[in-house]
Amino acid sequence: MNIFASPVGMVHYLMVGAVLFVCGIACMATKRNILGVLMGIELVLNGANLNFVAFSAKALVKESTMGIGLEGTVIALFVIALAAAEAAVALAIALSFYHTHATVDVDRGQELKG
Amino acid sequence: MDVDLWLPRLLALAWLTPLASFAVILFFGPRLGRSGRYAAQLATVAVGLSCLLSFAALGIWLLHYPLSAAHGAHEPAAQRALCGEWYLLCAFGKLRFVISYYIDALTLAMFCMVTLVALCIHVYSWGYMAEELQEVTDALAPLSDGQPLRRKGRYCRFFQWLSLFCFSMLGLVVAGNLAMVFVFWELVGICSYLLIGFWYERRSAAYAASKAFIVNRVGDCGMLVGLMILLSGLGTLSFGVYYIRDEQGRSVLQAGIFSQVRPARSDFQLQVPDGLVRMSAWREVLKILGAHGGNTAAAEKVISEKLPDWRKSGYGYGLLLLAGLGVFCGCVGKSAQFPLHVWLPDAMEGPTPVSALIHAATMVAAGVYLVGRFYPAFTPEVLLIIAVVGCVTLLLAGTIALTATDIKRVLAYSTVSQLGFMMLALGLGGWLAGVFHLLTHAFFKALLFLCAGSVIHACGVNEMPCFGGLRRKMPITAWTMLIGCLAITGAGIPTLIGLSGFYSKDLILSQGFSFWSANPGLGGWFFFGALLGACLTACYMFRLWYLTFSGTPRDAHIYQHAHESPRVMSVPLVVLALLAATVGWKAPGTDWSLRTLLEQACPPGVEKGLSHGWYWPAVTLPAEKPAHEYYTAVIVEWSAFLVALIGFLAATVIYGMRKLDPAVIRRYFAPLYSLFWHKWWFDELYGLLFVRPVLKLSLLAAAIDRHVWDRLADGSARAVAALARFDDYFDRRLVDGAVNLLARWTQASAYRLRRLQTGNLHSYILWLAAGLIGLFVLLTLYWNYTMAGI
Numbered sequence: 001m002n003i004f005a006s007p008v009g010m011v012h013y014l015m016v017g018a019v020l021f022v023c024g025i026a027c028m029a030t031k032r033n034i035l036g037v038l039m040g041i042e043l044v045l046n047g048a049n050l051n052f053v054a055f056s057a058k059a060l061v062k063e064s065t066m067g068i069g070l071e072g073t074v075i076a077l078f079v080i081a082l083a084a085a086e087a088a089v090a091l092a093i094a095l096s097f098y099h100t101h102a103t104v105d106v107d108r109g110q111e112l113k114g
Numbered sequence: 115m116d117v118d119l120w121l122p123r124l125l126a127l128a129w130l131t132p133l134a135s136f137a138v139i140l141f142f143g144p145r146l147g148r149s150g151r152y153a154a155q156l157a158t159v160a161v162g163l164s165c166l167l168s169f170a171a172l173g174i175w176l177l178h179y180p181l182s183a184a185h186g187a188h189e190p191a192a193q194r195a196l197c198g199e200w201y202l203l204c205a206f207g208k209l210r211f212v213i214s215y216y217i218d219a220l221t222l223a224m225f226c227m228v229t230l231v232a233l234c235i236h237v238y239s240w241g242y243m244a245e246e247l248q249e250v251t252d253a254l255a256p257l258s259d260g261q262p263l264r265r266k267g268r269y270c271r272f273f274q275w276l277s278l279f280c281f282s283m284l285g286l287v288v289a290g291n292l293a294m295v296f297v298f299w300e301l302v303g304i305c306s307y308l309l310i311g312f313w314y315e316r317r318s319a320a321y322a323a324s325k326a327f328i329v330n331r332v333g334d335c336g337m338l339v340g341l342m343i344l345l346s347g348l349g350t351l352s353f354g355v356y357y358i359r360d361e362q363g364r365s366v367l368q369a370g371i372f373s374q375v376r377p378a379r380s381d382f383q384l385q386v387p388d389g390l391v392r393m394s395a396w397r398e399v400l401k402i403l404g405a406h407g408g409n410t411a412a413a414e415k416v417i418s419e420k421l422p423d424w425r426k427s428g429y430g431y432g433l434l435l436l437a438g439l440g441v442f443c444g445c446v447g448k449s450a451q452f453p454l455h456v457w458l459p460d461a462m463e464g465p466t467p468v469s470a471l472i473h474a475a476t477m478v479a480a481g482v483y484l485v486g487r488f489y490p491a492f493t494p495e496v497l498l499i500i501a502v503v504g505c506v507t508l509l510l511a512g513t514i515a516l517t518a519t520d521i522k523r524v525l526a527y528s529t530v531s532q533l534g535f536m537m538l539a540l541g542l543g544g545w546l547a548g549v550f551h552l553l554t555h556a557f558f559k560a561l562l563f564l565c566a567g568s569v570i571h572a573c574g575v576n577e578m579p580c581f582g583g584l585r586r587k588m589p590i591t592a593w594t595m596l597i598g599c600l601a602i603t604g605a606g607i608p609t610l611i612g613l614s615g616f617y618s619k620d621l622i623l624s625q626g627f628s629f630w631s632a633n634p635g636l637g638g639w640f641f642f643g644a645l646l647g648a649c650l651t652a653c654y655m656f657r658l659w660y661l662t663f664s665g666t667p668r669d670a671h672i673y674q675h676a677h678e679s680p681r682v683m684s685v686p687l688v689v690l691a692l693l694a695a696t697v698g699w700k701a702p703g704t705d706w707s708l709r710t711l712l713e714q715a716c717p718p719g720v721e722k723g724l725s726h727g728w729y730w731p732a733v734t735l736p737a738e739k740p741a742h743e744y745y746t747a748v749i750v751e752w753s754a755f756l757v758a759l760i761g762f763l764a765a766t767v768i769y770g771m772r773k774l775d776p777a778v779i780r781r782y783f784a785p786l787y788s789l790f791w792h793k794w795w796f797d798e799l800y801g802l803l804f805v806r807p808v809l810k811l812s813l814l815a816a817a818i819d820r821h822v823w824d825r826l827a828d829g830s831a832r833a834v835a836a837l838a839r840f841d842d843y844f845d846r847r848l849v850d851g852a853v854n855l856l857a858r859w860t861q862a863s864a865y866r867l868r869r870l871q872t873g874n875l876h877s878y879i880l881w882l883a884a885g886l887i888g889l890f891v892l893l894t895l896y897w898n899y900t901m902a903g904i
Contacts, residue, residue, distance in 0.1 A: 025886075029879045037875065106875045113873025 013054035021047030034094045034104045038087065045083045052076045117178045121171055121196055122215050128167035128225060129284040135160030136277035143270035149247050150270030157273040158236040161280055165229035172222045179219075181710040194218055194714060197290055197354030197370070208349060210368070214290030216353045216487075219715035220549060223708065224287040224483060227553050230693070231475040231560045232280045234686035236273070238564050239467040241683040242571055243272050255315035263315050272312065276471065279305040283476040287483065292341055292351040292371070292441075295487075299337075299444065299480060303330050306477045310464040322460035329457040333447020340440020343433055347390040348374055353487070372717065375434070375491045382719025384493065388421055390430035390437075398424065431493070431728040438496035441488050449481025449533045452507040456796055458530055459514075462522040462576075466567030469522060473529040474560035479552055482536045486549045489540065490717040494727030494735055501541025505643040508534025510794060512650030516657070517790040520576045521566045524658050528602065529559055531647060535622055542640060543735030544625030545720050549712055551618035557697050558601035558615060561690035565595035568679040568687065569662060573672045578661040580672050585663040587676040590684045592663040594691040599655040601694040603758050604648065608751035617698035617709065619648060624750040625738065632736040645757045652761030660769035 003011055024043030031037050056072020094104060101108050139146070139153045146152040179194065195218040203211040215221075246267040255263040282301035289295045304327075311323030345351055348371060355370040374387035392399060399417055406413035424430070445451070450458035458478065462469055472478060485492075485500065492500070508531045515527035532555050540548035568591045569584060570576055585592040597613070604619035606612015626641035667673035678684065700707040716738075723737035768774045780787050792798070872878075 025879065025883050029876055029883065032876075109875075110873030112871075114868035114871030 010054060010057065013050060017047045017050035017054065019047075020044075020050060023047075032105050032107055034097060034106050037106060038090050038094070041090070042083060042087070045079055049076045049079050052079070117174060118196060118198075121174055121217055122198060122200065124167050124171040124174070125215065125217060125221075125225065125288055126200060128164035128171065128229065129281065129288055131160045131164040131167070132157075132277040132281040132284070136274055136281060139270055139274040139277065143274060146270065149267060151247055153270035153273045154236070154240050154243075157277045158233065158240070160277060161229055161232050161236050164280070164284070165226070165233050168222070168225040168229050172226055175219065175222055176706075176711075179714065181706045181714055194718075195354055197352070197356040199290070199356070199358065209345075210358075211293055212291065212352075213294060214352060214356075215288050216290035217288065219711050220483075220486065221287055221715075223553055223711055223715070224479075225284060227556050228280065228283050228287065228475045228479075231556055231690075232276070232471060234690050235467045235471050235475075235560065235564070236276060238470075238567070238683050238686040239272065239276070239465075241680045242467055242567055243269055243465065246272060252313065252315060255313065255317070265315070268312070272309075272465070275305055275308050275312075276468075279309065279471060279476055283480065286480055290353055292344065292353075292488075295484065296334075296337065296341060299448065299484075300334070302477055302480055303327060303334075303448070306461070306468075306472055309468040309472070310461045312464055312468065316463065319463040322457075322463040326457040326461050329454050330447045333444045333454055336440045336443025336446075338440070340437045340443070343390075343437040343440065344371060347393045347430075347433060347437075348387055349389060372490045376717075376719045378718075382490075383722075384490070384719070384724060386425050386430040386434050388418075390433045391421055391425050392417070392430075394430040394433055395424045428728055434491070435493050435495055435729075438488075438492045439499065442485065442492070442496060442500055445481035445485050445537075446503065447481070448484075449478045449537070450507075450530050451481070451533065451537060452503050452510060455507060455511065455530050456793075456800060459523050459526040459793070462520070462526050466522065466563060466570060469526070470560045470563035470567065473526070473563060474556040478529060478533055479556060482533060482540070482548065482552045485537065485540050486545060486552070489545055489720055494724050494733055495729050497541045497543065497724065497735055498727075498730065498733055499541070501538050501640060504534045504537025504539075504541055505640055506534070507531070508538060508647040509643055509650075510534075512647050512654065513790045514793050515654040516650065517787060519578050521569065521578050521581075521658060521662065522563075522576055524578075524654060525559070525562055525566055528562075528651065528654065531651065532559070532602070535619070535644065535647060538640060538644060539622040539625055542625050542629040543723055544622060544738055545716055546709070546712055546738055547618065547621035547625045549715075550621055550709055551615075553708060553712070554614040554618040554694075554697055555602070557690060558598045558613075558694035561594060561687065561694050562598040562602065564683070564687055564690065565591050565598060568683055571679055571683070572676040574675075575672065578658065580669040581662040581667075582665045582669075583663070583667040583673060584676055587673065588678040590678060590687060594684075594687040595663070596659060597691040597695055599659050602655055603652040603762065604754060605758065606755075608755045609748060612698070613695050614693075614698035620747070620751050620754055621709075623648070623754050624746050625736075627746055627750050628736040632734045633732075645753060648754055649757040649761040652758040653765045656762050656765035657769050660765060664770055665772070 003015065020043050024040045024045075024047060027040030027043060028037050029040075031040060052072045052075050054072075056070070056076075097109060098104055135157050138156060139150075143153050144150045146156065195216060197214065197216050199212045199214045201213040203213065205211070246269040248267055249264060250267050251262050251264050253262040257263055279302070282298050282305055286295055286298035286302060289298060307323050307327045310326055311319050313319045314323070341351065348369070350369045350371065352368055352370045353372055355373045356368050357365045358368045360366045374389070376382045376384055398420070402416050402420070403410070403413045406416070447454045458473075461472060464472070511527040511530035511534060515524050515531065518524045518527060532551070536548045536551050536555070538548075539551060568588065569581065572584075572588055572591075573581065601613040601615040604612065604615040606616030623641070623644055626644045630638040630641045697708055721738055723735050725731075725734040727733060768776055768779065789795070870881075
């Protein structure tokens with residue numbers, strides 16, 4: 001099946017999510033700058049968010065007595081809030097790291113190795 | 115006043131007061147004043163109180179049963195003795211073990227004598243034992259490095275044992291059954307053991323204490339046999355008959371020994387009790403029971419009809435004889451009679467007041483007392499054996515006393531000899547004579563011992579060759595001891611008046627004389643033996659007195675340091691001297707005397723004499739009354755006076771006036787002297803016969819122990835140790851090993867895994883990605899919808 005020819009559906013969303021995720025992973029794996037790593041984390045989270053939203057599409061959700069059909073969307077909102085909180089904490093760590101090491105290179109911080 | 119009620123209470127109080135003093139000193143002794151000095155006062159007050167109570171009891175008794183010369187012969191026994199129980203220990207059916215009493219004039223006389231003599235000895239001990247108040251240096255008990263032993267004084271312990279001794283003796287005297295007698299008998303024995311071994315650091319004292327104890331056990335063995343025969347044959351050990359209340363509250367008669375051995379219906383003549391006859395004729399009894407099948411009532415009727423026939427044909431007589439011999443065997447040990455006399459002279463190792471107490475009032479008196487108490491149950495054969503033993507003892511001890519040089523040993527052998535006199539008298543049928551001599555002897559022997567103690571206290575040695583001329587240094591001791599010597603010799607004007615020993619010794623001799631008249635021929639040996647004994651008594655007693663008090667000092671150093679004893683010691687001497695002189699006299703204005711008091715206690719039937727024993731029917735034990743008739747008394751008293759005079763003159767010529775040199779006489783009679791000096795070789799003989807074999811046997815037993823039993827024990831111990839070692843190995847290697855292996859493996863893998871945590875963020879993320887990819891691969895390959903449950 002040619003995905004470029006078919007109308008936008010589930011698979012396209014998942015593809016975009018996967019690309020975002022892999023980009024995030026690659027960014028985290030390659031960047032030595034701590035801020036770059038943080039950005040990679042944001043990408044990974046948002047890739048996952050995209051999947052949540054995609055799977056909460058009306059057609060996929062089974063009729064249920066418990067839910068109201070917004071579970072995926074709500075989780076995506078939670079993840080966004082979480083990402084914001086995580087960014088705040090991570091930036092504080094980055095600042096502190098800079099204070100102690102006078103750099104933002106993550107390879108320089110290896111004090112906690114086993 | 116109700117005499118049945120109050121007399122037992124008074125005597126119980128008199129009996130238990132020394133026990134209370136013992137208990138107080140035992141628990142609080144060292145805290146009574148500085149180093150326990152008030153223990154002496156406490157013990158003395160206790161024994162003084164019991165003395166007062168005893169005399170009060172005697173007074174009450176005399177008010178109720180006044181003495182008269184003709185009293186006694188025709189009155190039933192029950193009226194002259196109070197029997198009853200104080201306390202029930204345990205009862206098994208009809209068999210009862212009780213604290214009971216048997217009170218008659220003899221009991222009261224003994225109570226007064228024991229407490230009075232003990233009181234004097236207690237007061238005397240204040241002075242004599244005073245050095246025990248400080249720390250004592252005992253040169254006679256050297257330590258292993260040759261230095262004399264230094265130890266704390268044992269003042270209060272001495273009085274503690276004295277109190278227990280008095281309590282035990284009083285318990286023995288008041289006891290109403292043989293089981294109780296036996297208990298206090300042993301208590302007296304243990305007290306003497308403790309006091310003879312008072313200076314137990316001295317080897318000789320420890321040895322003497324053990325010897326006294328062991329020799330007494332030999333006698334007690336026989337006594338137990340006698341007790342068992344009586345208990346199984348008669349079903350009771352009680353002396354007298356009395357009423358008790360059973361569980362239902364009914365009055366029941368408690369059987370006694372005396373009422374069965376000498377029943378009132380046969381006029382108190384000795385007869386074998388039914389129980390013993392039945393026990394002896396067990397074959398016939400079984401036959402009759404078998405013939406009647408199950409009808410026991412009918413069988414019992416036949417048996418009771420047959421009993422008199424069996425008795426006539428001698429059934430049970432041997433058992434009665436054996437029981438009497440057994441009881442006498444105990445008395446032989448306690449009263450130091452012939453085969454078992456060896457312990458008493460060694461008992462001199464104790465402090466002198468103890469010797470006085472043992473020899474006068476308590477230990478050795480117990481044996482004679484029991485023979486007197488148990489007298490109604492002795493058969494003529496037993497009595498004759500008692501007489502023979504007594505006669506042998508009195509001569510044996512008298513001869514040894516002639517050569518002994520230790521002042522206390524002379525007195526010890528004189529005690530053995532006097533005890534022989536008592537036994538001889540009792541054995542010849544002279545109940546009154548024997549018991550009377552027991553009481554008079556107590557006073558003068560206590561006096562003699564305390565005088566000897568006073569001399570030893572002043573001089574520090576026991577050996578008479580070191581004394582001489584002490585009369586001038588210590589006059590009170592010398593003159594009181596002279597009174598004691600005269601009393602034990604039996605000095606007096608024949609048929610008129612004399613010191614206490616005069617009356618009792620003449621009674622013994624006249625009993626011997628009337629035995630001779632009743633049994634012409636061999637019967638005379640006892641009389642002449644007793645006369646010879648009296649002669650020896652006079653000789654060795656005055657030898658002692660002359661060697662100690664007269665002549666010139668033989669050891670100037672000792673003489674210079676000698677001094678009269680303090681008042682606390684000399685006053686008891688004077689009191690005892692007065693008693694020793696007067697105790698045989700009649701109370702002024704009456705014909706009451708110690709003798710009439712004891713006559714009242716004479717067991718019914720005994721005063722008639724005894725004859726026709728089963729085995730030796732020819733022997734007749736004469737009644738006591740004819741022995742005291744005037745013409746007998748004249749002959750006997752004059753002969754006694756003469757032999758005593760001979761003994762006295764011999765001692766005076768040799769030791770007083772020094773006309774003959776003792777060394778020359780010694781050389782003339784060298785073999786005889788050697789025999790007497792070595793105490794007839796009895797210690798050596800017993801050493802050879804008993805001590806050495808026993809030692810050999812114990813060495814053998816020790817060897818068996820060491821080589822057999824110890825090996826076995828060691829082997830099993832070693833096996834257990836090996837098993838334990840194996841167990842230990844198993845634990846360490848297997849159990850601990852498994853646990854350690856797990857731990858070591860965990861540790862090793864942890865060390866290996868830690869290398870993964872590199873601290874490099876990139877590598878973590880790579881791992882993360884790799885894991886994710888791996889997860890995807892797995893899901894792709896193996897996951898399907900059924901796994902999700904859709």
